[in-house]
Amino acid sequence: MVLFFENRELVTPGDLLAKGDYLAGENVFRINDEIYATRIGLVEYSNKKVSVVALKSFYVPSVNDLVIGKVVEVGTRGWMVEINSPFLALLRASDAFTKPFNPKNDELTSILDVGDVIIAKIIAYDRTRDPLLTIREHGLGKVKSGQIVVITPTKIPRVIGRKGSMISMIKNETGCNITIGQNGVILVRGKNPVMEGIVVRAIKMIEKEAHTTGLTDRVTDMIRREKMELKRNGKI
Amino acid sequence: MEKSEKPLITEDGLRTDGRGPRDLRPVKIEVGVVKNADGSAYIEQGKNKILAAVYGPSEVHPRHFALQDRALLRCKYHMAPFSVQDRKSPAPSRREIELSKVIREALEPSLFLEYYPRTSIDIFIEVLQADGGTRCASITAASIALADAGIPMRDMVVACAAGKVDGHIVLDLNDIEDKNGEADMPLAMMPNKGLITLLQMDGLVTQEEFKQMLELAMEGCNLIYQIQKKALKSTFIKTVEEV
Amino acid sequence: MRFSKFITNLERKQMLNLLSTGKRIDGRDLYSYREIKIETNVIERAEGSARVYLGDTDVLAGVKIDVGEPFPDVPNEGVLTVNTELVPFASPAFEPGPPDENAIELARVVDRGIRESKAIDLAKLCIIPGKKVFVVYIDIYVLNHGGNLIDASALAALAALLNTKMYNYELVGEELKILAGYQPLPIKNYPIAVTFGKVSDYIILDPSLDEEQIMDARLTITIDKDKRICAIQKGIGGYFTLQQVRDIAKIASEKSEELRKLVLSECK
Numbered sequence: 226m227v228l229f230f231e232n233r234e235l236v237t238p239g240d241l242l243a244k245g246d247y248l249a250g251e252n253v254f255r256i257n258d259e260i261y262a263t264r265i266g267l268v269e270y271s272n273k274k275v276s277v278v279a280l281k282s283f284y285v286p287s288v289n290d291l292v293i294g295k296v297v298e299v300g301t302r303g304w305m306v307e308i309n310s311p312f313l314a315l316l317r318a319s320d321a322f323t324k325p326f327n328p329k330n331d332e333l334t335s336i337l338d339v340g341d342v343i344i345a346k347i348i349a350y351d352r353t354r355d356p357l358l359t360i361r362e363h364g365l366g367k368v369k370s371g372q373i374v375v376i377t378p379t380k381i382p383r384v385i386g387r388k389g390s391m392i393s394m395i396k397n398e399t400g401c402n403i404t405i406g407q408n409g410v411i412l413v414r415g416k417n418p419v420m421e422g423i424v425v426r427a428i429k430m431i432e433k434e435a436h437t438t439g440l441t442d443r444v445t446d447m448i449r450r451e452k453m454e455l456k457r458n459g460k461i
Numbered sequence: 462m463e464k465s466e467k468p469l470i471t472e473d474g475l476r477t478d479g480r481g482p483r484d485l486r487p488v489k490i491e492v493g494v495v496k497n498a499d500g501s502a503y504i505e506q507g508k509n510k511i512l513a514a515v516y517g518p519s520e521v522h523p524r525h526f527a528l529q530d531r532a533l534l535r536c537k538y539h540m541a542p543f544s545v546q547d548r549k550s551p552a553p554s555r556r557e558i559e560l561s562k563v564i565r566e567a568l569e570p571s572l573f574l575e576y577y578p579r580t581s582i583d584i585f586i587e588v589l590q591a592d593g594g595t596r597c598a599s600i601t602a603a604s605i606a607l608a609d610a611g612i613p614m615r616d617m618v619v620a621c622a623a624g625k626v627d628g629h630i631v632l633d634l635n636d637i638e639d640k641n642g643e644a645d646m647p648l649a650m651m652p653n654k655g656l657i658t659l660l661q662m663d664g665l666v667t668q669e670e671f672k673q674m675l676e677l678a679m680e681g682c683n684l685i686y687q688i689q690k691k692a693l694k695s696t697f698i699k700t701v702e703e704v
Numbered sequence: 705m706r707f708s709k710f711i712t713n714l715e716r717k718q719m720l721n722l723l724s725t726g727k728r729i730d731g732r733d734l735y736s737y738r739e740i741k742i743e744t745n746v747i748e749r750a751e752g753s754a755r756v757y758l759g760d761t762d763v764l765a766g767v768k769i770d771v772g773e774p775f776p777d778v779p780n781e782g783v784l785t786v787n788t789e790l791v792p793f794a795s796p797a798f799e800p801g802p803p804d805e806n807a808i809e810l811a812r813v814v815d816r817g818i819r820e821s822k823a824i825d826l827a828k829l830c831i832i833p834g835k836k837v838f839v840v841y842i843d844i845y846v847l848n849h850g851g852n853l854i855d856a857s858a859l860a861a862l863a864a865l866l867n868t869k870m871y872n873y874e875l876v877g878e879e880l881k882i883l884a885g886y887q888p889l890p891i892k893n894y895p896i897a898v899t900f901g902k903v904s905d906y907i908i909l910d911p912s913l914d915e916e917q918i919m920d921a922r923l924t925i926t927i928d929k930d931k932r933i934c935a936i937q938k939g940i941g942g943y944f945t946l947q948q949v950r951d952i953a954k955i956a957s958e959k960s961e962e963l964r965k966l967v968l969s970e971c972k
Contacts, residue, residue, distance in 0.1 A: 239616030239653040263613035281611035311518035311580040555808045562805040569941040656943035662936035
């Protein structure tokens with residue numbers, strides 16, 4: 226059983242990470258007893274599993290994931306929604322109407338139109354079809370206000386922080402409501418757009434510096450500095 | 462086209478650009494230069510200046526081209542009209558069509574296309590300035606662009622040419638050497654396992670010379686792979702340094 | 705197509721099992737060519753022509769000679785140009801229209817073999833240096849796709865060149881005056897393309913259409929009459945190890961001799 230790198234060392238696609246009886250985690254692939262990296266990132270050796278925390282990747286849908294997307298097409302049977310993924314998602318008309326849906330009479334665009342942002346859940350997805358969405362549950366549906374920020378999905382855990390430390394700090398400091406889509410799309414809703422702006426910048430900073438240490442403190446400082454600046458200029 | 466009046470290799474074994482027979486041209490790589498693309502890379506190798514950009518995986522347009530069990534890989538190699546000595550018409554030439562094909566086939570084995578059925582991965586290569594060995598430099602850049610796009614890969618793909626010029630086996634031919642030499646052999650491989658994904662040759666060589674060219678080209682590939690790795694890691698390292 | 709050539713999983717398994725015993729579904733061993741038949745002079749209107757049957761693959765090559773301008777960088781040489789048509793009826797996979805990347809690759813690989821081996825003595829095709837030269841057009845028509853179009857096309861092109869008849873002429877001022885009788889094209893080398901496929905870890909020579917559907921890489925080596933390599937083309941994705949490339953180059957050299965003898969005996 227051999228490990229070829231130090232834990233949290235930067236690796237590139239094709240690097241041989243480990244040899245032996247290990248489990249293949251994220252962003253690696255195994256041939257016989259050898260495990261190779263498939264993306265650039267930091268290798269993580271934990272117990273018997275070898276993974277790579279990727280620098281950059283894209284969202285692949287998973288059933289029950291909460292996602293935030295935008296409607297790009299209105300068809301006869303439903304809406305096509307972009308969810309920051311290689312695959313376009315489908316929201317069926319029958320999902321949005323409480324009574325049976327009649328395409329002749331009922332106007333889809335009265336419920337959701339091209340350009341609308343929705344919070345949805347993935348209810349079905351496999352290799353043979355595009356992912357299927359629902360907005361029936363509580364908390365799901367059309368978004369009426371707020372700002373969207375898109376980050377690479379691998380950085381979502383960092384935005385949440387250990388035991389939610391990072392996201393709680395941001396919520397406390399800014400009073401904004403933050404909805405995190407598993408697809409890397411984050412919705413920020415606050416009392417005013419200026420505060421929302423600070424949160425968006427904080428999230429972008431986290432994405433850029435995700436692999437560094439002391440990030441939570443630096444983000445806290447950045448938010449507080451910006452709040453001071455705004456107070457001074459009478460914006461808040 | 463300039464026919465070379467001077468010998469391609471002088472008595473002290475130096476080539477037209479001052480290199481020794483086994484020397485690579487200087488290589489410079491930048492990652493993430495095309496902001497709209499999902500991944501991109503710019504390479505300079507000698508006087509070659511080439512941009513590679515990747516879009517995908519994303520929905521296939523037109524939809525009926527989609528493959529049910531894997532991603533569709535498409536590649537377009539194109540030379541800018543001002544990239545060569547005599548202006549080249551912007552319309553795709555037969556050479557560009559062949560190169561688009563062999564470059565795609567060189568990169569394909571490195572990708573897990575079966576992970577993304579019904580999508581397409583599109584690679585665009587623009588040669589801004591050409592000086593021999595453009596298909597190799599293009600492959601090296603395109604592989605970085607694919608990694609920059611976050612597309613999972615079995616291995617990087619790196620490419621380098623070897624050839625025969627004035628009777629000598631040489632590495633990384635420039636344009637004059639390619640046009641006036643006895644043979645030019647571009648080779649691409651997945652470096653961690655030494656698997657050859659592109660191999661072409663035109664010229665006239667013995668079996669023994671061919672063997673030497675193979676080994677030399679693979680050596681050149683390994684050297685360029687180190688530069689590729691460094692470029693890939695550089696964006697990350699820069700962030701850590703800034704902080 | 706009522707029952708297409710699409711390979712089933714059953715056939716795929718059978719082919720792999722056979723390969724492990726060194727045999728292929730048509731009974732050949734790994735490094736054997738299918739039956740080859742060459743007919744020459746099949747199109748009287750063309751200056752030269754040949755038809756090659758390689759297993760089920762059927763390729764017709766025609767040579768036309770015209771007079772034209774030389775390329776500016778080689779003003780004292782004749783011009784060679786190779787074109788390929790994958791005729792739509794030759795395979796359900798062929799679509800009508802201008803040559804696609806497969807047709808273009810095929811033409812360029814055949815061209816490379818002939819050009820790099822200097823099979824045609826282009827210097828002898830100069831009429832008035834810098835102004836008038838002979839242009840040799842080789843047009844390859846694939847009439848039935850049964851696998852390994854490259855070897856069949858290269859063979860057809862060479863055979864057509866070998867029986868090409870140019871008219872005798874004399875230069876009167878700047879004009880060409882056609883005389884009686886014919887002369888052969890000045891041919892001084894006989895390049896032979898030898899193509900291999902890789903199926904899993906097995907290397908097979910001259911893949912048939914069925915085998916092309918399951919192979920994951922292809923390597924063509926073109927060998928001249930002095931056993932030198934004049935062109936190489938790796939095709940269709942996949943990869944080869946260094947050892948496989950070396951082995952293939954060696955076998956290609958031996959096999960090219962068989963084919964060269966065949967073509968020369970048909971065309972003399």
